[in-house]
Structure formats: C-alpha cells, structure tokens
Amino acid sequence: MDFRKHILIVEDEPHIANLYREFIEEFDYQTSICLDGEQALSLFTTNPTNFDLVLTDQTMPNISxxxxxxxxLKVAPSVPIIMCTGHSTENDKKTAIDIGIKHYLVKPVNLPDLVTVIDNLLKD
Incomplete structure (x- = not known):
C-alpha cells in the first residue's frame, strides 16, 4: 500500500504544473495535476480524502x-492549501489567509522553498 502524501497541483500553465510535479515527486510525494479550477474541484470533491494538500495558482480561467x-475548504476544511500568484499585494495575501489558505507564494516560486512549505504543512 502506498502511504506517500498526495498533492493536488492546480496550474493552468502545463509547463509550470509539470515543473512543480517533477520537483515535488523527487521528495517522494505523489502528485496529480489539474490544468483548471473546474477540473480540480470535480476531482477533489469526488474523493477529498485522496489529497493531503492542494497547491493552486491564483489566476486561472473560469475559477480563480x-x-x-x-x-x-467547504468540502474538506482541514486540507492545507498553498496559493501561488504572479502578482502580490498585501490585500491579496490577506484575502487568501482570510479564506483559509495556509501559505501564499509569489511566482516565480523557489522550488526548494516550496518543498519546505509542503513538508511543514504535512508534518504529522
């Protein structure tokens, strides 16, 4: 049985999604990629216990x-979410935190920092 932590990556730019996936999987995490928010919402709500953490882009078509x-968070209030954005203001960060997002990163994301954040959020 596979006990690795499973991360849902939601990023509308395939090359960035794959970059995240390749780097994160080097640290023995399992990943799934969705290229838009609607797909991610559908996949997550079908079986929310499949995912231990969500890494999402802020600006995407259809669903931000x-x-x-x-x-x-309505489906799984305790799931940690990391928001990545290409633009940042304190107001954006405050909104994300108010929603319940656990961590906020500005692109370009430093990949070693990302894995450190993931590790910290998934500590047992």
Whole structure:
C-alpha cells in the first residue's frame, strides 16, 4: 500500500504544473495535476480524502484560485492549501489567509522553498 502524501497541483500553465510535479515527486510525494479550477474541484470533491494538500495558482480561467480554495475548504476544511500568484499585494495575501489558505507564494516560486512549505504543512 502506498502511504506517500498526495498533492493536488492546480496550474493552468502545463509547463509550470509539470515543473512543480517533477520537483515535488523527487521528495517522494505523489502528485496529480489539474490544468483548471473546474477540473480540480470535480476531482477533489469526488474523493477529498485522496489529497493531503492542494497547491493552486491564483489566476486561472473560469475559477480563480481564491474561489477554488473556498469551495475545497467547504468540502474538506482541514486540507492545507498553498496559493501561488504572479502578482502580490498585501490585500491579496490577506484575502487568501482570510479564506483559509495556509501559505501564499509569489511566482516565480523557489522550488526548494516550496518543498519546505509542503513538508511543514504535512508534518504529522
């Protein structure tokens, strides 16, 4: 049986999603990628216990990272969410934290820092 932690990566730019996946999997995490928020919401709500953490982009077509996060937290209030954004203001960060997002990162994301954040959020 596979006991690795499972991370849902939600990123509308495939090359960035794959970059995250390749780096994160080097640290023995399992990953799934969704290229839009609607797909992620559908996958997550089908079986929320499959995922230990969500890594999402903020700016995506159809559903923003904030809206996606709000919906995911209604289904699984304890799931840690990391928001990545290409633009940052204190107001954006405050909104993310108010939603319940656990960590906020500005792109380009430093990959070793990302894994440190993931490790810290998934400590047992």
């Amino acid at each position: 990272g904030n809206e996606l996060s709000s919906q995911l």
